[in-house]
Amino acid sequence: MKVTQEQPIIVLVGSFNPAIFHPAWFARHGLLPEDEANAARIDLVHPELTQFTAEWLSVQVSQSRLQLATALTPQELPLRDVAVGILRLLSHTPISAIGINRIVSVELDSETDWIRVNDALAPKSPWADLLPSPTMAGVTMESPRGDTLPGRVTVRVSAAPEIPFGVRLNLNSHVDHPDGDTDALRLAGVLEGHYKRIQDDAKAFLPNLLEHALGVRA
Amino acid sequence: MSDFHGDTWGLDEPSGNAPSGVSSTQSDEVPAFRVPARAADPEDGLRVDETRAAAESGPGLSSWRPKRPPIFIRPSPRSVAPDRGFELLQSWEGTVERIEGETFTAVLDDLIDGKRPRLVVELPLEELSEQDRRIIDIGSVFYWSIGYESALPGGRGQKRRLSLIRLRRLPPAPVDEAVVKARVGALERLFAESDDDLASV
Numbered sequence: 001m002k003v004t005q006e007q008p009i010i011v012l013v014g015s016f017n018p019a020i021f022h023p024a025w026f027a028r029h030g031l032l033p034e035d036e037a038n039a040a041r042i043d044l045v046h047p048e049l050t051q052f053t054a055e056w057l058s059v060q061v062s063q064s065r066l067q068l069a070t071a072l073t074p075q076e077l078p079l080r081d082v083a084v085g086i087l088r089l090l091s092h093t094p095i096s097a098i099g100i101n102r103i104v105s106v107e108l109d110s111e112t113d114w115i116r117v118n119d120a121l122a123p124k125s126p127w128a129d130l131l132p133s134p135t136m137a138g139v140t141m142e143s144p145r146g147d148t149l150p151g152r153v154t155v156r157v158s159a160a161p162e163i164p165f166g167v168r169l170n171l172n173s174h175v176d177h178p179d180g181d182t183d184a185l186r187l188a189g190v191l192e193g194h195y196k197r198i199q200d201d202a203k204a205f206l207p208n209l210l211e212h213a214l215g216v217r218a
Numbered sequence: 219m220s221d222f223h224g225d226t227w228g229l230d231e232p233s234g235n236a237p238s239g240v241s242s243t244q245s246d247e248v249p250a251f252r253v254p255a256r257a258a259d260p261e262d263g264l265r266v267d268e269t270r271a272a273a274e275s276g277p278g279l280s281s282w283r284p285k286r287p288p289i290f291i292r293p294s295p296r297s298v299a300p301d302r303g304f305e306l307l308q309s310w311e312g313t314v315e316r317i318e319g320e321t322f323t324a325v326l327d328d329l330i331d332g333k334r335p336r337l338v339v340e341l342p343l344e345e346l347s348e349q350d351r352r353i354i355d356i357g358s359v360f361y362w363s364i365g366y367e368s369a370l371p372g373g374r375g376q377k378r379r380l381s382l383i384r385l386r387r388l389p390p391a392p393v394d395e396a397v398v399k400a401r402v403g404a405l406e407r408l409f410a411e412s413d414d415d416l417a418s419v
Contacts, residue, residue, distance in 0.1 A: 004303065005303065011230035011231070012230075013230050029389055030387050030388075030389055031387055031388075031389070032387070033347065033349035033350070033387070034349060035347075035348075035349055036349075065230070072304050073304050073306050073363075073365075074304060074306060074309065074361065074363030074365065074382050074384075075384075077311070077329075077361050077386075078361060078384055078386070078387070081386055081387060081388045082387075084388060085387070085388050085389050088388075088389050088390070088391055088392060089389055091392050097230055098230060099230025099231060101230075101231065154231065170231075172230065172231045174230050174231075185391070185392065185394075188391070196329075
């Protein structure tokens, strides 16, 4: 089993003005170096949606949600800093929740392992008489959080067809505003205090889930 | 990443399997925009053209009409974060203690194993990008990662060892006026008490 890619992702849920999130805005406020902002590939900057990619950072902003993502693990903490910076700069913007997410793509060793994971996470017996050849396209599990923060954890396991015997694990760690409020600075504090721990937990949890499914740690 | 998908975004779940993907949640809400997804989305098992056909003909969606025209975005290959493999070997968070000539001295905290002892290192300023060299100062925080970057996703292709130092870029936290007022009030009370004490001497 080999982890082929990890993508830390941060989502802020709130009320945004997508048009302001131009790469130049990030540079002007010191969130990105000027050369990275100048070289950013802008897909769209519009009152309803902004989408651009800087060297390591992908940004998508709609009126209700802002997503920051990177596919480079060394940028995991700079990703958090950009999110915290946005919350500090837009401290009067109502933010109701944050998502601290991680997508991990894994290449299993063999087709046998793939079938074992498939069968462990989505048993075929209920489907056997109903479908000619059922296979797992995706399984989603949800749980209350295991820490003191309000919210829930959602884990989705799905096929990753571009990888040989590939599985994609998507952990969404949803954190509601601790005070049931929309104070952006409070959530900036949550990100600063808990982001690394949550990402570290996700790093350990996701491959372990597959090992459990394979019976390695059962 | 060159085709489109008709789903709306979820709440704080990442939009699809890659940064510019989409969730597979069906919603009664009218999507204000359309976002790109991979041509074949394993989450719904349908190709995009099949998804569209299903959306147009499927039960429950036949009465769906957009209230305003959606925005279609044709993403470029770089519209998602770069899909390069990076095998992280070690990373630290550093704090700059001294800058002398062409080097700087920093204290390093291990980001992989927090139990490891702090290290003190001297690094050449040349290790920093030109932009970071302009803003580095005593107390600056930086991230230092060492690992193998592969030319192709999944650790495939030519590997090269990479040392990446990046200064933390974070605007200062805004001043909390309530806290400032409380502290000013406390200081004023303290001075008033001191004045009373002095007057009584």
